[in-house]
Amino acid sequence: MLQLFEFIARKRNFILFVVLEVFSFWLIVNNNNYWSVNYFNTSNSLVAKALTVSNSVKEYSNLRNVNESLAEENRRLRQQITVNQQLKSANAPAGYQPDSAFAARYQFVTIAKVVDNSTSRTDNYLTIDKGTDDGVKERMGVMSPDGIVGIVTVCNKKFSKVTSILHSQFSVGAMLLRSGDIGTVTWQTSDPSVVALKDISRYKKVFKGDTAVTSNFSSVFPPGVTIGRIQKIAVSIDQSQFDIELKLGLDFTKLSYVYLVANKLQAQQESLQKPVLNARK
Secondary structure (H helix, E strand, O other), X not given: OHHHHHHHHHOHHHHHHHHHHHHHHHHHHHHOHHHHHHHHHHHHHHHHHHHHHHHHHHHHHOHHHHHHHHHHHHHHHHHHHHHHHHHOOOOOOOOOOOOHHHHOOEEEEEEEEEEEEOOOOOEEEEEEOOOHHHOOOOOOEEEEOOEEEEEEEEEOOOOEEEEEEEEOOOEEEEEEOOOOOEEEEEOOOOOOOEEEEEOOXXXXXXXXXXXXXXXXXXXXXXXXXXXXXXXXXXXXXXXOXXXXXXXXXXXXXXXXXXXXXXXXXXXXXXXXXXXXXXXXX
8 A cells, every 4th residue: 555655656747647638638528519529429439349349259259159059959950850751751652651669760869079070081080079978879870961971980988980971981872862763872082072873773864963862771861861962974885874973962171060860770670681681792
């Protein structure tokens, strides 16, 4: 306190000058209409700009919460859409009534953030920030709002490793929406935006621009999830099948959040399919 008084004593002339300046300014503003209007207009403008900057900072800092909230809402909507699609299959014959447990077999378990992602290797993987503590298990499907991403191959309590669709050993059953033909999607290039659609007979009618979605044959992904659009169709004289390129609907270089999808009947479905697949080999 003594030091404060000593400081005031040393700076008394300057402090008095500042006080008189403020008092003079106050007298001018209060006794002159022109300066009064200018003062209030300027002060209001500065306050408005300060509030705008403050609100922009708050909105920016809150973007992560907004994104997570929107992702959670999308997860719930996708869950409901998937169930409705299974209950009302467009290709089902008259009189067919799907079992409710079968229709609700796909569950969107959680949302995860991508913390690592490769796209330039022969075999590419992702790492996400959710693990067994969040209900993640091996063989779960991984999706984004724009299409399929991959399959969970390894997980611990906090993180999971995902085999990307951009992997030489990855394949998934696909169906063309316009023609209804069934094929298999694989990655055979170094371009992270292009995959190949195989097993489509050259005698089928295939259209450029047609959309490929996951088929009913997959035990990992719900049917009807977008994979990509046909951008190139080729065939050789000695081939019985088309060489089709799909432009992926998902941009892997901008992937941030993903959904984890579980098929509650996956074990039962695959236990029956494996003997058939082994017999074909």
